Amino acid sequence: xxxxxxxxxxxxxxxxxxxxxxxxxxxxxxxxxxxxxxxxxxxxxxxxxxxxxxxxxxxxxxxxxxxxxxxxxxxxxxxxxxxxxxxxxxxxxxxxxxxxxxxxxxxxxxxxxxxxxxxxxxxxxxxxxxxxxxxxxxxxxxxxxxxxxxxxxxxxxxxxxxxxxxxxxxxxxxxxxxxxxxxxxxxxxxxxxx
Amino acid sequence: xxxxxxxxxxxxxxxxxxxxxxxxxxxxxxxxxxxxxxxxxxxxxxxxxxxxxxxxxxxxxxxxxxxxxxxxxxxxxxxxxxxxxxxxxxxxxxxxxxxxxxxxxxxxxxxxxxxxxxxxxxxxxxxxxxxxxxxxxxxxxxxxxxxxxxxxxxxxxxxxxxxxxxxxxxxxxxxxxxxxxxxxxxxxxxxxxx
DNA sequence: TCTTTTATTGATTGACGAGTCAATAAACTT
DNA sequence: AAGTTTATTGACTCGTCAATCAATAAAAGA
Numbered sequence: 252x253x254x255x256x257x258x259x260x261x262x263x264x265x266x267x268x269x270x271x272x273x274x275x276x277x278x279x280x281x282x283x284x285x286x287x288x289x290x291x292x293x294x295x296x297x298x299x300x301x302x303x304x305x306x307x308x309x310x311x312x313x314x315x316x317x318x319x320x321x322x323x324x325x326x327x328x329x330x331x332x333x334x335x336x337x338x339x340x341x342x343x344x345x346x347x348x349x350x351x352x353x354x355x356x357x358x359x360x361x362x363x364x365x366x367x368x369x370x371x372x373x374x375x376x377x378x379x380x381x382x383x384x385x386x387x388x389x390x391x392x393x394x395x396x397x398x399x400x401x402x403x404x405x406x407x408x409x410x411x412x413x414x415x416x417x418x419x420x421x422x423x424x425x426x427x428x429x430x431x432x433x434x435x436x437x438x439x440x441x442x443x444x445x
Numbered sequence: 446x447x448x449x450x451x452x453x454x455x456x457x458x459x460x461x462x463x464x465x466x467x468x469x470x471x472x473x474x475x476x477x478x479x480x481x482x483x484x485x486x487x488x489x490x491x492x493x494x495x496x497x498x499x500x501x502x503x504x505x506x507x508x509x510x511x512x513x514x515x516x517x518x519x520x521x522x523x524x525x526x527x528x529x530x531x532x533x534x535x536x537x538x539x540x541x542x543x544x545x546x547x548x549x550x551x552x553x554x555x556x557x558x559x560x561x562x563x564x565x566x567x568x569x570x571x572x573x574x575x576x577x578x579x580x581x582x583x584x585x586x587x588x589x590x591x592x593x594x595x596x597x598x599x600x601x602x603x604x605x606x607x608x609x610x611x612x613x614x615x616x617x618x619x620x621x622x623x624x625x626x627x628x629x630x631x632x633x634x635x636x637x638x639x
Numbered sequence: 640t641c642t643t644t645t646a647t648t649g650a651t652t653g654a655c656g657a658g659t660c661a662a663t664a665a666a667c668t669t
Numbered sequence: 670a671a672g673t674t675t676a677t678t679g680a681c682t683c684g685t686c687a688a689t690c691a692a693t694a695a696a697a698g699a
Contacts, residue, residue, distance in 0.1 A: 411605025
């Protein structure tokens with residue numbers, strides 16, 4: 252039965268299964284056995300391809316980041332004005348995809364992991380730098396030198412609002428979240444113009 | 446040897462040990478054995494007083510919340526003007542105590558736990574409501590009806606900025622964090638007055 | 640064809656951990 | 670003094686789980 256070239260197929264299956272299992276458990280308290288089962292293979296094979304549990308988790312985190320990055324980039328190319336680019340970042344950050352249970356869970360556990368696992372910390376830094384540079388690029392034409400400080404604030408605001416929305420009872424109050432940040436931005440940009 | 450009235454003593458010892466162990470591990474991946482050892486007793490005794498691991502964790506979370514609440518209240522009574530009250534909330538939220546490794550770890554894992562454990566979710570809601578009402582009370586005299594919306598934003602900003610500061614390389618960039626939120630508030634309040 | 644590489648798993652190992660229990664003993668009650 | 674409550678632990682049970690290994694088999698290469 253062994254067909255060749257299975258490695259990438261098995262790996263992506265494991266990554267997806269990992270994310271789903273993390274969502275189901277709400278934590279990283281997930282066994283290799285559960286992941287392998289959901290991915291339709293033996294635990295031995297999971298170990299064979301990834302070498303260990305931590306590496307499976309990191310691959311899953313990388314995947315989440317990749318999806319998010321793709322979403323932002325996809326929305327950005329369509330946006331021609333700075334305002335539209337800001338809006339695109341917001342919409343991508345609060346898209347329904349980011350409020351799926353598995354994704355929320357992955358992000359929260361990502362933060363936890365970042366405290367102790369260098370790999371996770373690096374990935375988180377990548378995400379933050381990318382967001383920051385996107386924000387600065389969009390804000391510069393609107394507020395000039397204040398762009399960097401404003402981007403810091405908006406970045407933190409996105410994280411904080413996401414955190415609250417993700418953990419609120421009403422699942423995915425995304426529209427209100429975006430609205431809040433939009434209002435903030437409008438006020439800050441306005442201020443500059445006057 | 447059995448001295449009576451040990452229960453509260455042992456319980457607080459366990460709670461403190463739990464917080465320290467969570468800080469050491471960076472996660473809830475902490476055994477009752479480790480906690481009990483640090484608290485200077487057997488695992489059986491820990492189970493005797495708390496009944497189970499989850500209840501130990503919830504007690505630890507409750508303790509963290511209590512400390513934070515006391516810090517805020519302590520700073521609030523000294524503040525006489527609305528501006529001073531806002532400042533007090535910020536200083537309490539970003540006090541050095543909140544940047545100790547154990548406390549950061551506890552908060553992050555608190556968020557993770559809140560996804561699935563009703564008790565943790567309730568505690569988190571308590572924290573958020575308290576912060577919200579403190580912020581609204583302080584903001585009302587300054588911005589009137591906009592106080593509620595602004596409090597939402599500031600609450601999210603506090604969480605987001607805390608998250609970033611706690612996970613940044615430079616530990617406890619608290620002053621910059623407070624400064625950022627202060628600037629935001631100044632701009633929003635200013636706007637109203639003009 | 641023979642060998643090597645890749646795919647795959649069942650079974651096993653070795654370790655650890657949550658929760659229970661019976662036993663010991665001090666203090667308090669009657 | 671006898672009985673009850675509170676404090677305390679060592680030893681044990683039962684389960685789980687990460688990681689390893691030996692074995693099987695199909696494809697590719699020589």
